[in-house]
Amino acid sequence: MSAHTDRPRELAAFLKAHRSRLDPADAGLSTPGQSRRVPGLRREEVAQLASISTDYYTRLEQGRLTGASPGVLDALADALRLGEDERNYLFQLAGKTDRRPRRQTGPERVHPQLQRLLDNLRDSPALVLGRHLDILAWNALATAVFRDFAQVPRRERNFLRMLFLDPRIRGRYTDWPPLARICVGFVRATTDGHSEPRISALIGELSLTDADFRTWWAEQHTSYQTTGTKHLTHPDTGDYALDWQVLRTLDEEQLLMVMTAPDGDSLDALRRLARAVSTDSDT
Structure with a gap:
């Protein structure tokens, strides 16, 4: 049966x-x-x-x-x-997927246990993204790979927004166009831009300020891709690759993005970046 x-x-x-x-x-x-x-x-x-x-x-x-x-x-x-x-x-x-969304009574928060998980991922950059792809939490290695997110104003600390409008984040990816297009398709597939004011405002801002986003959004492309390989670069390491995976938490409807080194060269690059961050924090 x-x-x-x-x-x-x-x-x-x-x-x-x-x-x-x-x-x-x-x-x-x-x-x-x-x-x-x-x-x-x-x-x-x-x-x-x-x-x-x-x-x-x-x-x-x-x-x-x-x-x-x-x-x-x-x-x-x-x-x-x-x-x-x-x-x-x-x-x-009952075979229903249109369950009423949880009522949110305040700003999104990350459980302490999830933050500890991030901190314990020593060789894996990791981020927690909220319902609107706001960057809610990160570990030290994510700071080393991308930038210090704590220095970014909270309203601008959005992964999709930074991927298009932050030169430092955009410049980290040597294969930026296919990755950015996947992200646009993911947002279209997993959010309702017409009924969510926060997403609607973000889509409007990016459509006005970035021609690539405007083109890809108009294509009506959707993507549920949650795994892949990114090719990045950093002034201290040169080019390297990272596998990535996005996992959804069941209780808070947040996304955990974890990046791992697919080979020894990439792992060495991550560890060099981690040492640099550790040295900066000690000085």
Whole structure:
């Protein structure tokens, strides 16, 4: 049996398990002196809390429906008091990818554990990028390879913006055009420039100031490429290559970009840059 055909059964089991774990008193449904034969809420009570029909909910829990709308799923998640991870899993079981985006209540922050991971990558330059490709965190070797990001004003500390408008970042890549075009396609494929004001403003700025960006954005090119090899140069090392990989964190929807040396010459170049940074910080 395929994963797709088994999904209604898994959804049914998930709903039933979480219904049975709820205390009716917590939902304001307990009646003094009234005993219940089974723990948890009844099907009709879950349906009532979610404002759907009992018959509809029953068919979901019996595996006789293949899914539900995002609105119904959100209502069920509220009724069953699901946490964020459980909500996302509910949408996954229902075959929905249009899960409501997380509500952001302030500036994006990087977990201390993720920052420690960056710092422990001694031979790998690494960056954490936010939802709009803002550079949120970096390690010492990334500073050595590119520049000291702490010296860049926060509003300008955006990877896509710096790739096009910062001469030092742009000049680090000997193969800048194909890399930059991949980044443009990645932004088009993974963000909504029409509904995200931050992305819309960035696209407008780059379209006005850079002819290459304007051309590539107009091509409607999309790219989901998350691995490859970059060819870089530095005044202290000359040319060298780095493999790169982009990983997405599940909790904060951030991107971890890690670069590794594909050969001994590239590793030697990274270590020379690391020693230079260490010497500068000691003086």
